[in-house]
Amino acid sequence: MPRMRNDPQLELWLNAARTGDVEAFGRIAALLRPRIARVAARYAKGEQDREDLLQDIFLRAFRSLGNYKGKGAFEGWMHKVAVRTSLDWLRTKLRRKEKAESELTQDEQNWLQKRLSDDHRSPPDLESERNAAREILYKALDKLSPEDRTAIVLFELEGMSVADISGITGWSISNVKVRCHRARNRLAEWVTKEAKGYADV
Amino acid sequence: MPMFDKNKSDGPKVSASSNNEIPMLEEMFAAAKDEIWDAAPGFEGRLMARIRGELNQAAAEQSRLIWRVLPAAAAMALLAVAAYFLTGSLENWDGYIFNSVSDPITVENLIALGLF
Numbered sequence: 001m002p003r004m005r006n007d008p009q010l011e012l013w014l015n016a017a018r019t020g021d022v023e024a025f026g027r028i029a030a031l032l033r034p035r036i037a038r039v040a041a042r043y044a045k046g047e048q049d050r051e052d053l054l055q056d057i058f059l060r061a062f063r064s065l066g067n068y069k070g071k072g073a074f075e076g077w078m079h080k081v082a083v084r085t086s087l088d089w090l091r092t093k094l095r096r097k098e099k100a101e102s103e104l105t106q107d108e109q110n111w112l113q114k115r116l117s118d119d120h121r122s123p124p125d126l127e128s129e130r131n132a133a134r135e136i137l138y139k140a141l142d143k144l145s146p147e148d149r150t151a152i153v154l155f156e157l158e159g160m161s162v163a164d165i166s167g168i169t170g171w172s173i174s175n176v177k178v179r180c181h182r183a184r185n186r187l188a189e190w191v192t193k194e195a196k197g198y199a200d201v
Numbered sequence: 202m203p204m205f206d207k208n209k210s211d212g213p214k215v216s217a218s219s220n221n222e223i224p225m226l227e228e229m230f231a232a233a234k235d236e237i238w239d240a241a242p243g244f245e246g247r248l249m250a251r252i253r254g255e256l257n258q259a260a261a262e263q264s265r266l267i268w269r270v271l272p273a274a275a276a277m278a279l280l281a282v283a284a285y286f287l288t289g290s291l292e293n294w295d296g297y298i299f300n301s302v303s304d305p306i307t308v309e310n311l312i313a314l315g316l317f
Contacts, residue, residue, distance in 0.1 A: 041238035054240055
C-alpha cells in the first residue's frame with residue numbers, strides 16, 4: 001500500500017524537478033524505479049521494450065509533474081502514470097499491428113504437457129518451469145485487448161481491488177469487473193486450446 | 202460461474218474447481234507475480250540523457266519558430282514605417298503616426314523611399 005505522505009527529501013526533489021531540474025528527477029526515478037519497473041514488465045516483453053516503456057513512463061511523469069498537486073503520495077500518482085502509459089503503449093502497438101509471438105517454445109509445450117498429466121497438481125517449482133508458466137501467460141495476455149489486459153494484470157498480478165483499478169483507469173466498477181471476468185475466460189480458453197493442441201500431437 | 206474472492210470482496214473471481222485448465226492459469230499468475238524485473242544499471246543516466254535531449258529539441262523548435270516569425274515581424278514593422286512616410290511627413294507631424302495624407306502612394310514616392 002503506498003504511503004499517503006511523501007518523504008521530505010522526495011518533496012525537495014519534486015520541487016526542484018518541477019522547475020526543470022533533471023538531476024533531481026533522476027533521483028526520484030532511482031527511488032521509484034523498482035516498483036515502476038515491475039509495472040512495465042507486465043506489459044512489455046524483452047529487455048529493450050521494457051526499458052523503452054520504463055523510460056516513456058518516467059518521461060511522461062516528468063512532463064506532467066505540474067499535474068501532481070500533492071494530494072496523496074507521489075508513488076501512487078506515479079503508479080497511475082505507469083499504468084496509463086503502459087495502456088497507451090499497448091494501444092500504439094496494436095495500431096501498428098505488431099504481431100505478438102504466440103508460438104510456444106519446446107520448454108513451454110513441455111510444461112503444458114507435464115501439467116496436463118500431473119495428477120498431484122504441484123505448482124511449478126523449478127525456475128525453468130516458472131519461466132515457462134510465466135511466458136505462456138504473457139503470450140496469452142497478448143491475445144487480450146489492451147484494456148482487458150490492464151484490468152486482469154492489475155487485479156491478478158498487482159493484487160489491486162476493483163475500486164482501485166477503477167480509480168486508476170477511470171472505468172466504472174462494473175466495467176472493471178466485466179473486463180476482469182472476460183479476460184480470465186479468454187485466458188483460460190486460449191490456454192486450454194493450446195494445451196489440447198499439444199496433447200493431440 | 203463467477204464468485205467473489207473474500208480478500209477482495211469487490212472483485213470477481215472465476216471458480217476453478219470444475220475445470221482442469223483453470224488451476225494451471227492460477228499457477229501462471231503465481232509465476233508471473235514472482236517475476237522481479239529491473240532495468241539494466243545506468244537507467245537513470247539514460248533517462249536523464251533522453252529528457253535533456255527532449256528539452257533541447259523543444260528549445261531548438263522554439264528557436265526555429267522565432268526565426269520563422271521574426272522576418273515576418275520585421276517586414277510588418279518596415280511596412281508600418283513606410284506607411285508613416287507615405288501618409289504623413291515630419292514637418293507637419295503632430296505626434297500621431299497617421300496624421301495626414303500629404304504624400305500619396307505613387308511610384309515616384311516609393312522609389313524615393315527606396316521601396317521600389
